Amino acid sequence: MKSYIDSLPNKKQKFTRRQFLTAAGSACIMLGLPALPFPKGSSLKAAGNDQRFVREARFYEKLSHKQVRCKLCPRECVIDDHERGYCGVRENRGGTYYTLVYARPCTYHLDPIEKKPLFHFLPGSMAFSIATAGCNLNCKFCQNWQISQVTPEQVDSYYLPPDKIAEMAGDYRAQSIAYTYSEPTIFYEYMFDTAMAGRQKDVKSVVITAGFIEKEPLKELCKVVDAIKVDLKAFRQKYYSEIVRGELKPVLEAMQTIVEQGTWLEIVYLVVPTLNDSEKEIRDLSQFVKEFLGAEVPIHFTRFYPQYLLKNLPPTPVSTLERCKAIADAEGLKYVYIGNVPGHSAENTYCPDCGQLLVARTGFLIREMNIVNDKCPKCGTRIPGIWK
Amino acid sequence: MNRRIFLKKSFLLNSGFWLGRKYALAGSNAKAKVVIAQNPAVVNRHQVQSDQLLALLDKAMQAYFDCDNPLQAWQKVVQPDEVIGLKVNCLSGTGSTHRELVDAVVERLKEAGIKPYNIIIWDRLNKDLEECKFQIRSRGRQVKCFGNDLAGFHPRLQVFGQAGSLVSRIVTDYCDGIINLPVLRDHSIAGISVALKNMFGAIHNPNKYHLNTGDPYIADVNAFPVFRKKIRLTIVDALEAQYHGGPAFQPQWRWPFAGLIVGQDRVAIDCIAWQIIEEKRKQKGLPPLKQENREPHYIITAGDTEHRLGFVHKEKIETIYL
Numbered sequence: 001m002k003s004y005i006d007s008l009p010n011k012k013q014k015f016t017r018r019q020f021l022t023a024a025g026s027a028c029i030m031l032g033l034p035a036l037p038f039p040k041g042s043s044l045k046a047a048g049n050d051q052r053f054v055r056e057a058r059f060y061e062k063l064s065h066k067q068v069r070c071k072l073c074p075r076e077c078v079i080d081d082h083e084r085g086y087c088g089v090r091e092n093r094g095g096t097y098y099t100l101v102y103a104r105p106c107t108y109h110l111d112p113i114e115k116k117p118l119f120h121f122l123p124g125s126m127a128f129s130i131a132t133a134g135c136n137l138n139c140k141f142c143q144n145w146q147i148s149q150v151t152p153e154q155v156d157s158y159y160l161p162p163d164k165i166a167e168m169a170g171d172y173r174a175q176s177i178a179y180t181y182s183e184p185t186i187f188y189e190y191m192f193d194t195a196m197a198g199r200q201k202d203v204k205s206v207v208i209t210a211g212f213i214e215k216e217p218l219k220e221l222c223k224v225v226d227a228i229k230v231d232l233k234a235f236r237q238k239y240y241s242e243i244v245r246g247e248l249k250p251v252l253e254a255m256q257t258i259v260e261q262g263t264w265l266e267i268v269y270l271v272v273p274t275l276n277d278s279e280k281e282i283r284d285l286s287q288f289v290k291e292f293l294g295a296e297v298p299i300h301f302t303r304f305y306p307q308y309l310l311k312n313l314p315p316t317p318v319s320t321l322e323r324c325k326a327i328a329d330a331e332g333l334k335y336v337y338i339g340n341v342p343g344h345s346a347e348n349t350y351c352p353d354c355g356q357l358l359v360a361r362t363g364f365l366i367r368e369m370n371i372v373n374d375k376c377p378k379c380g381t382r383i384p385g386i387w388k
Numbered sequence: 389m390n391r392r393i394f395l396k397k398s399f400l401l402n403s404g405f406w407l408g409r410k411y412a413l414a415g416s417n418a419k420a421k422v423v424i425a426q427n428p429a430v431v432n433r434h435q436v437q438s439d440q441l442l443a444l445l446d447k448a449m450q451a452y453f454d455c456d457n458p459l460q461a462w463q464k465v466v467q468p469d470e471v472i473g474l475k476v477n478c479l480s481g482t483g484s485t486h487r488e489l490v491d492a493v494v495e496r497l498k499e500a501g502i503k504p505y506n507i508i509i510w511d512r513l514n515k516d517l518e519e520c521k522f523q524i525r526s527r528g529r530q531v532k533c534f535g536n537d538l539a540g541f542h543p544r545l546q547v548f549g550q551a552g553s554l555v556s557r558i559v560t561d562y563c564d565g566i567i568n569l570p571v572l573r574d575h576s577i578a579g580i581s582v583a584l585k586n587m588f589g590a591i592h593n594p595n596k597y598h599l600n601t602g603d604p605y606i607a608d609v610n611a612f613p614v615f616r617k618k619i620r621l622t623i624v625d626a627l628e629a630q631y632h633g634g635p636a637f638q639p640q641w642r643w644p645f646a647g648l649i650v651g652q653d654r655v656a657i658d659c660i661a662w663q664i665i666e667e668k669r670k671q672k673g674l675p676p677l678k679q680e681n682r683e684p685h686y687i688i689t690a691g692d693t694e695h696r697l698g699f700v701h702k703e704k705i706e707t708i709y710l
Contacts, residue, residue, distance in 0.1 A: 065633055067576075080635060084595050087595070088595040149592075150592055154592055308545075309552045
């Protein structure tokens with residue numbers, strides 16, 4: 001193991017003054033962009049009863065006595081009249097099930113695609129990112145719990161219908177719309193229609209999800225989006241039950257469905273010290289990815305920081321992330337990255353055949369982009385992903 | 389003192405403390421008191437008779453606090469100049485806390501010295517309250533009434549066990565004390581929804597806590613220090629109860645229990661409520677809640693040594709029938 005880590009290029013890379021100023025300037029511009037003026041009236045604080053945000057849900061079944069069963073996520077909540085599902089954004093009103101967050105984002109932002117992270121998808125491009133309130137999980141380490149673990153009434157929101165989102169993305173020259181921050185599964189109808197609207201304006205769509213979604217809605221979604229990044233929380237059901245309040249199996253099935261549908265997939269695995277970082281678990285995960293999804297599916301081992309309800313653990317040691325990468329590499333995965341450690345060499349993309357540096361990254365910044373016509377410029381190996 | 393003596397003394401002191409504690413608990417005569425007051429005349433063809441209800445409430449309060457008149461009883465619950473919140477349950481429209489019961493409690497609170505503008509009738513959302521014919525009022529000198537959506541939530545996360553939630557500012561900031569006014573009814577997920585579960589209306593994320601029939605989440609939420617400190621009394625609206633199909637209002641499964649259940653131990657109250665609903669279900673030929681995989685085990689959890697929210701065992705609950 002030691003010799004493998006030793007073989008990695010140095011973690012710390014010196015910046016020139018020019019590179020530093022470029023990076024700092026880019027960051028400032030990105031931070032400043034959302035402050036650009038929007039046309040008056042495009043944003044509006046959402047009210048609880050505003051019918052513009054209410055649409056009948058696409059995936060549910062009606063039961064007796066005005067109950068409904070949600071068919072959007074594997075939880076399949078059975079919901080009484082006047083009640084909401086686990087996600088908090090879908091409500092049974094007299095036996096009909098409604099989403100309350102259609103065209104109701106609580107946040108929008110312009111992010112580099114590397115922030116998602118999607119490393120094999122238009123590197124260096126910007127993604128117009130939106131989220132509504134709500135989530136169908138309750139991860140103890142959630143970094144966005146102030147929007148994901150609340151109901152739509154508990155946060156300020158905007159009225160931004162799908163056409164408007166597509167238009168704004170175009171105005172900002174974003175090459176994609178990202179459904180992110182909370183859990184896009186729960187604002188499915190809005191995401192679906194926005195992806196359709198984006199396509200009409202030649203703007204792609206990427207979904208940043210935990211993958212806890214039923215097969216049928218996922219297959220439909222794959223028809224209108226271009227890439228999906230799945231946050232695989234662990235490779236053990238125990239962790240899903242205790243830390244995430246979900247199930248592992250449907251997530252694994254969802255990733256297989258994404259691959260079957262031909263939609264670009266990347267996986268993020270947040271490594272939480274002592275909870276999901278055992279060698280056996282990482283090895284099992286790597287073997288699953290290779291066997292059922294393909295060795296070319298990128299996987300990012302990212303660093304955990306104490307958040308929300310999980311503050312009793314330290315940040316993940318970089319050595320643990322390196323160990324995870326070493327295991328995945330040894331199992332034959334071709335694109336294994338380390339995340340949340342800016343400046344680490346494992347943020348870069350290397351050719352799996354000849355070791356040529358293909359994409360050099362520092363944090364969200366692309367320093368070099370050497371892929372030519374989807375191929376390694378040195379040995380000609382095809383590099384999977386969406387590069388243009 | 390040498391090392392040996394120090395260790396010996398420490399051991400003896402520790403043993404004494406733990407043994408004393410154990411015996412103190414075992415020998416404790418503390419009991420929860422729960423009053424069940426019924427009068428068939430209080431509900432007539434689904435109409436609540438306000439005068440009969442006030443009399444029933446007085447009787448129950450006097451019995452619970454062992455007082456000669458209702459004023460004395462209420463004075464044991466509240467102090468003049470306090471701000472008192474009345475946590476109603478308005479989730480089921482017609483099957484919600486009766487307006488007449490709220491009016492009766494408000495009348496007695498005023499007599500006990502609480503200013504009308506220091507009484508807040510509240511639940512989750514303004515819209516829920518309006519659907520139950522309450523008028524939203526957040527200013528002025530009259531009794532106030534508004535939802536968490538108007539008051540907002542205190543930004544500090546309350547954490548206990550498996551639960552982590554924001555609590556309504558009505559509880560954290562506005563009120564000195566809370567009077568819990570839940571409804572006696574069945575719940576399709578949690579088994580029953582009465583005293584303990586009514587606090588789901590005071591947190592920002594109740595939708596997250598219906599897994600595993602609400603166990604241990606309902607107990608955990610009730611164990612937040614702010615609830616332990618501020619909930620003074622529970623008066624269960626059992627005027628028209630529901631034994632199946634809840635929490636949604638299903639008229640075919642309601643029955644005129646024509647009563648109130650009064651107490652300060654929410655766990656004991658829920659134990660009694662559970663028993664009443666099971667008995668009614670049996671009478672109507674319905675299976676026990678356990679058979680439907682929705683036994684309200686969270687009540688037992690609430691009474692365990694980790695939560696210590698009240699008494700579960702029969703011999704520790706003194707039930708007074710009126």
